[in-house]
Amino acid sequence: MLTPRRALAVASVILTLFLLLRNTHTSEPAVAPINANSPKPTGSYSDNKRIQETAPEPATGAEAPKAVSSGIASAIDHDGHVALAKKLKPQIPIGDLKAQPLRKALQYTFPYDSEGKFPAYIWQTWKYTPAEGEFGEDFRPAEASWSDLHPSFIHEVITDSVASHLIRLFYAALPEIQEAYEALPEPVLKADFFRYLILLARGGIYTDIDTTAIKSAVEWVPAEVPRNTYGLVIGIEADPERPDWHDWYSRRIQFCQWTIQSKPGHPVLVDIVASITEETLRRKRAGILNKKAIKSIVEFTGPAIWTDAVFKFFNNPEFFDMATSKGNITWQHFTGIKQAKKVGDVIVLPITAFSPGVGQMGAGEVDDPQAMVQHAFEGSWKPESERHIGG
Numbered sequence: 001m002l003t004p005r006r007a008l009a010v011a012s013v014i015l016t017l018f019l020l021l022r023n024t025h026t027s028e029p030a031v032a033p034i035n036a037n038s039p040k041p042t043g044s045y046s047d048n049k050r051i052q053e054t055a056p057e058p059a060t061g062a063e064a065p066k067a068v069s070s071g072i073a074s075a076i077d078h079d080g081h082v083a084l085a086k087k088l089k090p091q092i093p094i095g096d097l098k099a100q101p102l103r104k105a106l107q108y109t110f111p112y113d114s115e116g117k118f119p120a121y122i123w124q125t126w127k128y129t130p131a132e133g134e135f136g137e138d139f140r141p142a143e144a145s146w147s148d149l150h151p152s153f154i155h156e157v158i159t160d161s162v163a164s165h166l167i168r169l170f171y172a173a174l175p176e177i178q179e180a181y182e183a184l185p186e187p188v189l190k191a192d193f194f195r196y197l198i199l200l201a202r203g204g205i206y207t208d209i210d211t212t213a214i215k216s217a218v219e220w221v222p223a224e225v226p227r228n229t230y231g232l233v234i235g236i237e238a239d240p241e242r243p244d245w246h247d248w249y250s251r252r253i254q255f256c257q258w259t260i261q262s263k264p265g266h267p268v269l270v271d272i273v274a275s276i277t278e279e280t281l282r283r284k285r286a287g288i289l290n291k292k293a294i295k296s297i298v299e300f301t302g303p304a305i306w307t308d309a310v311f312k313f314f315n316n317p318e319f320f321d322m323a324t325s326k327g328n329i330t331w332q333h334f335t336g337i338k339q340a341k342k343v344g345d346v347i348v349l350p351i352t353a354f355s356p357g358v359g360q361m362g363a364g365e366v367d368d369p370q371a372m373v374q375h376a377f378e379g380s381w382k383p384e385s386e387r388h389i390g391g
Contacts, residue, residue: 102174102274102277102278103270103274105173105174106174106200106270106273106274107265107267107270109171109173109174110200110201110264110265110270112231112263112264112265112266112267113263113265114228114230114231114263114345115228115229116228116231116263117227117263118203118204118217118227118261118262118263119202119203119204119263119264120150120153120154120204121153121154121155121156121202121203121204121205122146122147122150122153122154122155122156122204122205122207123156123158123195123198123199123202123204123205123206123207124143124146124155124156124157124158124206124207124208125157125158125159125160125163125191125194125195125209126139126157126158126159126209127159127160128159129157129159130143130157138210139209139210141212142209142212142376143157143209145212145213145214146205146207146213148213149213149215149216149217150213150216150217153204153205154204157209158194158198160187160190163190163194164181164182166198167181167194167197170197170198170201170202171201176277176281177197177273177277179281180193180276180277180280180284181193181194181197183280183281183284183289184280184289185289185290185291185294186294186297188297189294189297189300189301192257192297192301192302193273193276193301195257195260196269196272196273196276197273199260199262199264199266199269200262200264200265200266200269200270200273201264202264203262203263203264203265203266204261204262205217205259205260205261206259206260207258207259207260207373208259208375210375210376211258211259211373211374211375211376212373212374212375213373214356214366214371214372214373214374215371215373219372220233220261220349220353220372221233221340221347221349222339222340225340225342225347229342229345230342230345230346230347231262231263231266231345231346232260232262232263232266232268232269232345232346232347233260233261233262233346233347233349234255234256234260234310234347234348234349235255235256235259235348235349235350235351235353235354235355235372235373236253236254236255236256236334236337236348236349236350236351236353236354236355237254237255237256237257237258237303237351237354237355238251238253238254238351238355238361239253239254239334239335239336239361239362240252240360240361241335241361250296250298250299250303250304250307251303251304251307251308251331252331252335253307253331253334253335254304255303255307255310255348256303256354256355256375257302257303257306258354258375259354259373266345267313267316267319268309268310268313268346271309271312271313272305272306272309275305275309276300276301276305279300310346311329311330313344313346314328314329314343314344314346315328315329319344320344329343336362337350338350338362339370340353349370349372350370351363352364352368352370352371353370353371353372353373354372354373354375355375356368356370356371356374357371357374
């Protein structure tokens with residue numbers, strides 16, 4: 001029988017053992033935990049471990065470069081732009097979130113960590129999932145290529161109905177985002193909007209269903225560029241030198257949006273989501289949100305507005321110290337580039353990377369070492385006048 005005296009003795013022994021074990025563990029060197037249940041960073045475990053081990057220590061004292069603002073040193077890219085120091089975001093009570101301007105509300109809801117890891121997600125949208133017979137045999141090899149080259153990634157093909165549920169979940173605190181998405185009159189507009197929304201909220205890779213992965217995302221950016229120095233990877237869709245380029249494209253340099261890799265919360269995504277939301281709701285209030293009024297998908301949700309958002313970021317004094325810059329970043333900084341170019345925390349890949357095999361504008365073939373993905377285009381090469389909802 002366990003008497004009170006014996007119970008006290010047993011408790012004393014257990015307490016003594018606990019203290020001894022705790023002291024033993026705390027005397028050992030700390031070991032960084034491995035979170036096996038979280039999405040893995042882009043790249044293999046050994047690859048990321050190598051980057052962490054070889055990354056240079058932050059400069060201190062006299063070696064530290066002069067910061068543009070307090071706290072973090074600035075980074076200079078090849079065009080003389082100086083990236084402003086990362087600022088701490090103020091705390092905003094949830095009750096006051098709706099009173100904030102949309103961009104500030106998005107920044108608060110999806111904070112951006114430029115030094116964080118790329119989430120190992122691959123997002124695609126289509127009418128059907130690969131498990132359904134209606135999925136389409138033409139798309140199966142392209143869809144499978146992403147899983148084959150990224151076996152540790154979470155790969156999701158999102159249908160229209162599931163996309164609506166995800167947006168309601170991720171943007172529950174921002175009803176105007178939900179309203180704008182549901183108000184878009186055509187599936188193609190919603191598909192465009194969804195890619196920005198899902199990357200802003202969760203990050204990873206978005207790629208169109210008719211796009212084939214040629215190389216793993218680990219190989220997209222040169223290995224000598226540390227992954228903690230960039231948060232957005234994009235490619236060039238068009239770099240037309242012909243004098244009538246404006247008959248075929250909206251912009252002299254046009255960035256593609258059929259494949260985008262991003263960390264969640266990137267400022268370019270904040271801006272484009274806010275811009276599409278504001279314009280959609282403006283048109284809805286004015287009664288002009290319909291197929292007849294929206295003649296150009298490219299300008300409304302497609303690569304034109306995407307290109308504008310990227311250039312807007314490059315020349316935004318909120319993110320760059322323009323006083324030290326050699327001038328605005330324009331299409332001239334990217335025309336004819338043959339290797340990846342870094343501006344701030346954005347990597348722009350040459351046209352061969354995401355547009356190989358087009359036979360023009362200096363793009364290499366599909367077997368070119370710089371070819372990363374191949375897009376089927378599905379009408380992207382039509383003249384601008386033909387690329388609208390009714391065409």
